[in-house]
Amino acid sequence: MSDDRIVILAHEKFPDRAKTALGVMRYGDQDVRAVLDRDRAGDRVHDHVPDVADAPIVESFADAYAAADGDVDALYIGIAPIGGGFDESWRSDVEAAIEAGCDVVSGLHYFLNGDEELVALADEHGVDLVDVREPDDDLTVATGASGDVDADVVLTVGTDCSVGKMTASLEIVAAARERGIDAAFVPTGQTGIMIAGWGNPIDRVVSDFTAGAVEDMLVEVGDDHDLLVVEGQGSIIHPAYSAVTCGILHGSMADGLVLCHAAGREAVHGYESFSLPPLADYVDLYEGLAAPVNEASIVAGALNTKDVDDDAAAAEAVTDFGDEAGVPAADPVRDGAGRIVDGIVEAGLGEGTAAADGGVADE
Amino acid sequence: MSDDRIVILAHEKFPDRAKTALGVMRYGDQDVRAVLDRDRAGDRVHDHVPDVADAPIVESFADAYAAADGDVDALYIGIAPIGGGFDESWRSDVEAAIEAGCDVVSGLHYFLNGDEELVALADEHGVDLVDVREPDDDLTVATGASGDVDADVVLTVGTDCSVGKMTASLEIVAAARERGIDAAFVPTGQTGIMIAGWGNPIDRVVSDFTAGAVEDMLVEVGDDHDLLVVEGQGSIIHPAYSAVTCGILHGSMADGLVLCHAAGREAVHGYESFSLPPLADYVDLYEGLAAPVNEASIVAGALNTKDVDDDAAAAEAVTDFGDEAGVPAADPVRDGAGRIVDGIVEAGLGEGTAAADGGVADE
Numbered sequence: 001m002s003d004d005r006i007v008i009l010a011h012e013k014f015p016d017r018a019k020t021a022l023g024v025m026r027y028g029d030q031d032v033r034a035v036l037d038r039d040r041a042g043d044r045v046h047d048h049v050p051d052v053a054d055a056p057i058v059e060s061f062a063d064a065y066a067a068a069d070g071d072v073d074a075l076y077i078g079i080a081p082i083g084g085g086f087d088e089s090w091r092s093d094v095e096a097a098i099e100a101g102c103d104v105v106s107g108l109h110y111f112l113n114g115d116e117e118l119v120a121l122a123d124e125h126g127v128d129l130v131d132v133r134e135p136d137d138d139l140t141v142a143t144g145a146s147g148d149v150d151a152d153v154v155l156t157v158g159t160d161c162s163v164g165k166m167t168a169s170l171e172i173v174a175a176a177r178e179r180g181i182d183a184a185f186v187p188t189g190q191t192g193i194m195i196a197g198w199g200n201p202i203d204r205v206v207s208d209f210t211a212g213a214v215e216d217m218l219v220e221v222g223d224d225h226d227l228l229v230v231e232g233q234g235s236i237i238h239p240a241y242s243a244v245t246c247g248i249l250h251g252s253m254a255d256g257l258v259l260c261h262a263a264g265r266e267a268v269h270g271y272e273s274f275s276l277p278p279l280a281d282y283v284d285l286y287e288g289l290a291a292p293v294n295e296a297s298i299v300a301g302a303l304n305t306k307d308v309d310d311d312a313a314a315a316e317a318v319t320d321f322g323d324e325a326g327v328p329a330a331d332p333v334r335d336g337a338g339r340i341v342d343g344i345v346e347a348g349l350g351e352g353t354a355a356a357d358g359g360v361a362d363e
Numbered sequence: 364m365s366d367d368r369i370v371i372l373a374h375e376k377f378p379d380r381a382k383t384a385l386g387v388m389r390y391g392d393q394d395v396r397a398v399l400d401r402d403r404a405g406d407r408v409h410d411h412v413p414d415v416a417d418a419p420i421v422e423s424f425a426d427a428y429a430a431a432d433g434d435v436d437a438l439y440i441g442i443a444p445i446g447g448g449f450d451e452s453w454r455s456d457v458e459a460a461i462e463a464g465c466d467v468v469s470g471l472h473y474f475l476n477g478d479e480e481l482v483a484l485a486d487e488h489g490v491d492l493v494d495v496r497e498p499d500d501d502l503t504v505a506t507g508a509s510g511d512v513d514a515d516v517v518l519t520v521g522t523d524c525s526v527g528k529m530t531a532s533l534e535i536v537a538a539a540r541e542r543g544i545d546a547a548f549v550p551t552g553q554t555g556i557m558i559a560g561w562g563n564p565i566d567r568v569v570s571d572f573t574a575g576a577v578e579d580m581l582v583e584v585g586d587d588h589d590l591l592v593v594e595g596q597g598s599i600i601h602p603a604y605s606a607v608t609c610g611i612l613h614g615s616m617a618d619g620l621v622l623c624h625a626a627g628r629e630a631v632h633g634y635e636s637f638s639l640p641p642l643a644d645y646v647d648l649y650e651g652l653a654a655p656v657n658e659a660s661i662v663a664g665a666l667n668t669k670d671v672d673d674d675a676a677a678a679e680a681v682t683d684f685g686d687e688a689g690v691p692a693a694d695p696v697r698d699g700a701g702r703i704v705d706g707i708v709e710a711g712l713g714e715g716t717a718a719a720d721g722g723v724a725d726e
Contacts, residue, residue, distance in 0.1 A: 243574060
């Protein structure tokens, strides 16, 4: 689905509260023909977000379809209310998309495939309802096969949730490709899956299959690239989400780790009674836990400085973070991920068979 | 369901290949009225297993019902074929039990509640089909509430799968109760759940809810006892199952850990290309990973010596294991769990409010 011509629904939330829409526009290969936001209808994307492809912002799917001359393959739900429910004010747009022969792609907790009306309409029009949070039902336990793929595997690991692991992963892939490395992104969460157009939602699979669901993806694409960058989730010391983090670490059998942190974060987000340990403890924990399955070092660091207003202060925070972790570091959004790719390459990763054979970057 | 008068189905597998049946008979509070095994009909349980309550072994549910004078509340499925399927040769017994007004309790992967014929029959007779592997649908993410329960929490952690964590946990509870400590077992797997009569099957829950499903149980019983012994799963370095292990570690917020190992085990069971690291590495990993959520030390060790024939060699293996881990150790099956409870008590655990108040052991 990553080559689709798409319309993104972001009613009343574009751009600041439309994380999925912005992620797809910034990092996806999709051709975004229009954005639905009834509050900003008549504006252009570039009026609000200058660094992505421009497109009209319109009031309804009918307007978007007309603006795109009918060249639309899919409607993406690009926003999520708290709780991940389906807002009934979206229904007329979703129905119009189905009636126009478009697939509908959603990362909501609410499954479109559980909505009898939408399912009946989709059947009638021969289109797919894609719930990216619904795991494949053929997933199973890991076998250790991730260790056999041709690609080198880098995993972003965090000091906490919401420190920018997905963004860091995508920026690393972009920077590696600019350097001629055949790199690919391996998504593990719903936004990453909507951007990449494939993937298993690791936090929704049966817990016994956590590592297996990662392995399933690595086996699928691991022989087609020189470097896979796996989107990490949570943190290994998170009171609620560490299971997912641990399963991704062992399921990916990563060769290198990129430690991601948010400047100024001192306690677990939403669990403020739990303090974050020193960075050195994370290095020991992630490397120590990885080693019995596959030796892996922290090879670079990504610091999210979005809460640091001043460029000089942000640069200083990045320098301090890299010094403390003992690896090359950058804020991938402010600085690009060049220095992070330096760390990956210095560790001998990403220079695989295909590159040695003169293979070119996969775009 | 733990006070039920029950019949256990173990056709063609009693006792050696009927792990669940034996677990319930050895550790459960259920009153076992008969065992179904068509290959051994006419024998008594004591002909094969001397250290559990005796009962007749019969050919069919009808025979069991007659032998028990109709005093039967439930039929337990006490065996599992490879793959966890439902053997059609059991159907007549299951139907007879339902028709006699009995609930049916199963730990199979195959859900009785997904079998239309059995569901219809159960509805007709007003009985419950209990699939212990099917998680509650109201589970959610952990909040950190395990840290607030009155009981001290001990978790069995392993060097690998299948090293005897469930048995160790149950023996620790038994030995603690003998010492007057109000201890309770917190099950996390299907056999443990059938023995205890309650619990969440942690390996089947949504991965994001792994820790939350443990917390849910601890909150339910944590203020009613002085010591909770949580059944661990897998191992923190297991290539496939470490996610479940990590979620239980952080979800339980354990105060003390009992390290479980099988004598002679050198590689991951079923994943023999992965060597087990030295015991000291496990101590560092489990304690290091626990600390940011709740400080916990390895306070005792349980060594499974079932593959060691000679008592003297087994005793030596236990001594070596305890010395290497630096804690009191025992084989809970060969020796009982007294020395393990020593380690727990020496760490200051299990002597809670109720004991200080002169509370008596909960049997």
